[in-house]
Amino acid sequence: MIIPHAKPGTSVQNITGEWKAYMPVVNGDKCIKCGICQNFCPEGIMGEVKRIPEIDYEYCKGCSVCANECPVKCIEMRRVEQD
C-alpha cells in the first residue's frame, strides 16, 4: 500500500532530460556570451550569463528556445537517437 505523495523540494528528482528528441549543442568559438539563451531558457539550466553556456542535459527537455533566440546561431539542435 503506497500513498503517492511528495515532500518539499523533491521535484528535482523528476529528471526531465529524457523527454528530448533534439539536444542543443553550443559552438563555443562562435558564442558571443550575450546571455540571451540563458535568460530565455525555460528551465534555467544553461549556466551563468557572460560565460559560454554549460547545459545540464539531465533537465534539458530539448525545447529549442535557446537555438531560436541565439543572435549568432551558434546553437545546433542535434537529433537524439533512442533505442
Next chain:
Amino acid sequence: MIKTVEGARVLAEAAVACRLDVVACYPITPTTHLTEELNQFYADGRIPEYLTVEAEFSAISALIGASAAGARTFTTTGGQGLLYMHEPLFSAAGMRLPIVMLVGNRAVSSPLNIWNDEQDTISQRDTGWIQIYCRNNQEAVDSIPQAFYVAEKILLPVMVCVDGHYLTHAVEQVDVPDEKLVQGFLPPYKYPLKLDPQNPVSLGVYANPTHYQTFREDVVADMEAAKEILVEAGKKWGKLTGREYGLINAYKVKDADRVLLSVGSVMDNVVMVVDELREKGEKVGALHLRVLRPFPREEIAKALEGKKVGVIDRDLSIGAQAPIYLEIAEALNGKGAQVSSFYGGLGGRGVKRVHIRELFEKLRKGPVKQWITTEPPKAAMKG
C-alpha cells in the same frame, strides 16, 4: 431499532451513526432527501462540518481535501451528478482517500430521465472505487458502516449503490443500527499521512513515466486485497446484527440448473420468482453480485460452474456487449456454463416478476443476447 421509514432518510441516519467529520453534498434526485436529512443533522450539531457547494465536482473535490486532512467524509449523489464527479473520482482513488459515497442510481441523459437504472455507477467502474450494490434499504443501511470499515483499512474510496426511487423513496421496515453499535464496529479514522503544515507533503501530484505505473499497480493489487477485508467486514457485522454479508449472495444456487444474476433491487424480485418456481419443482436460483469492484471472479466461477446463467444488465456499453454480462462471461469461460445476456429495464422501466418468469423460460434454450422487453407504464400508453 426497527423503524418504518423512507429509504433516503434512514440512510442518512446510518451515515451519521459512523460519526462523520465533513459532509459536502449537492442535492440531486433521487438522493435529495438524504441531503436534506444530512443538513438537519448538521443543524442539530451531529455533523461538525457541512459544506454547501456549487456542484458535484466541488462536493467530491472538497471531500478529497477534507479526507487528506484526516477527516471522515461522506457525500451522496446520482445520475448526472455522479458523471460530473468522474474526473475527481479517479483522483480520490489514486490518492488513496477513504471517502464513502451513497449513490442513488439514476439513468443518464440524454433524454433526461430521473428514474432508475445502473448506468451511472457502471460507467464509473474503472475509477478505482469499491462498488457495493444493495437489494433493499436494510442492505444499504448495513453497508454504510461496512463501507467505512473497508475504505479506511485498504485506503480506497467506496460507493454504496442504491437504486434510485425503488429504494431511496421506498418506505419499508429497516433495522437501524444505533451509534453505539456502529462505534463498536468501526475503529476511529486515522489517515496515515495527513496534510499538516508542521510536516508538509503534497498529495496527488505529478508522477513521471518512471513512477506512474508503479502507483497504478499498487492500486490494482490493493483492490484485489480489498476482497478479504470486505468479507471480514461482512462477517464482523453479521456477529453484531445477525445479518452477514459477502461479495456475492447466492440464493438456492447450489442445486439450480438455471440462475439469474444482477445487481441491485431487481434481485429481490428474482428471489420472489425463484421461490414461486421452486414450488412448481423448477430448479432455479438467484445470485446477487453485491460487490462489483473488486470483481469476485473466483466466487462467481465456483458458484455458477456448469449452469445456465442469465445476466440482467440495467446498463449498457453502447457499441459493445452489456458490461456485467461481459465480466461474468469471462469469469465463466471454460467452466461449462452457458451465459445469456438480458439488457433493459432502463430509465425506470421496471423489471417485474412477470418479466423475470419469461427470462427464466428463455434460459432453458441456447444462450441468448436480447433486450428485456418490458411494457411502458400504463399512464404513458393513454396519451
